[in-house]
Amino acid sequence: MMLDAASLPADLRRWLADHLPGVGCATDASWPQRTESRVWRLEAGTTAVYVKISPSPETHKRETDAYRHAAAALSREEAPRLIAADPALQAILVTALDGKVVRELPLTATVEAQVHELAGRLLRRWHDHAEPVPPQARKGVMASMDNQASEASACLDNLNRHLTGAERALVSEVARDLPALTADLPLVYLHGDFSPRNWVWNAKTQTLGLIDFEMADHALAVQDMIWLSGAVWPTRSDLRKSFFTGYGRELTTKEHQALLLLTTRLAASYLAAGLANNDQVLIDRGRNALSELARTHT
Template sequence: MTQHPLTDDLRRWIASHLPGADTVTDVSWARDSSRVWRVAAGADAVFVKISPTTREYEREVRGYAHATRALCPDTAPRLIAADPHLRALMSSPLPGRVVRDLPLTRAAERRVHEQAGRLLRRWHDHSPPPTARDRAAIRAAVAEQAQEAATCLEVTAAHLDDAQRAVVRCVRDELPQLAETMPVVYRHGDHATRNWLFDAARNSVGLIDFETADHGIVADEFVWLYGALWSTRPDLKTAHFTGYGRLLSDDEERVLLLLTARLSVSYLRSGLTKDRPDLVERGRLVLARMAHQAR
């Protein structure tokens, strides 16, 4: 993975909030837009992040403020400093390790999912009411996803069976109308195991990374989990919603399926157009599961 050095401006900004910083470790995700460092000054450590865009910077600042209101200090990091010109954020460390790659037993996975569900419910329960602008943005985003599904279908139709083509057409035709009736919350926006930290010493789960936090429909919060994990591990879905405190309604379940089908056919189109066999395989696999669920 490419290492990202700190710029002089960023070093000066860090020094103004953490004097004596002597250790910098690049902990960015393996994608071009990720810029995250762990910075230590002796025993004191912080995380420093450069947001990819101004929009994501603003979302993350609001997300940290929401986490402070909604979540206990040991389940979410706290924002120490932020600079809009650098798009830089400095946050406190949170105990634990990223759940995505942890070798957990099946029973431990269920406990983690239940705790994550409980944490997300606290996040949602403290949602500020959506404004008319928020609702308009949600409506536009859903319409865009429905249109994307239609576009993807034109490119991928020859690679799909009848059931898969049918579920993508359902995304195009059903999603906008169904979404109008869905509950709206202030979403975390990337509620995936890569953003859960499990602290084995305290047997607790924490939540990180708020750059996509914004108002949206509840079902959209679970798309990654449903496509990547829950469709083959229904016990994890059950555990998560046990912690969350309620099941999804039938209409929410339908919207979740359609949103996941939209994502999978998008993967497939990207894989075909970019010659990415990994995306092709991922798209085909998840779309086949969604078509099976739709039946």
């Protein structure tokens, strides 16, 4: 939605005036699924930028830290640059990438494979640029694994009659084995929301960019692959191959098993939510993923 810049919050307008004079219009660019975050695309003459109000001081710090990481790990064509940040306003101002969000694009099979290979390369460079691991990071990861194991157990109770024997066995494995399996896997700095809705494809330069760093944090490398593993790869093994060609290495045996169990938890969650809300997209996504995961696991 196109807005006059005067419609922005007054304190945000005053802050922007110090960093981007002459803002004429603003376009609401917030994700509908994230009502707690507010994002606008701003235009001042020929300059386009984005301003975001984070939902909390914690997410604001996490994202500003991630922009510094992105500047070190990726090029200007691959990640926006932080122009300014204000902790009091929980506001960040960043450059705009040229291109369009991949999730919205009708791509040919050839270009889609190219995009997924580039995505793998981006993620590998993001992961390989090390950041100091906070002392409590492992504790937080293990708490998440415990929670996901408990969720898998609850899904098993709720979905029992909707699952095949092989699918039930796999969900049971998540509930039983996930925390111990992941206890000694190394931690890396994650993007945290790595999916085509945060990939920007520039068809002119044939480059891919990465946006939205609000969920960046230290965790297991495979956690940046769960969405792809649950929503894309079950029906597009070709894109999985392209992605790992770009990533530059296959997963270790333990990483592969961790991704399998984490994706199973996500797929069971999709199916449970879809059945509860009569959402056929989630039902199909959950069933497709569980079916493929159980097939390849046996």
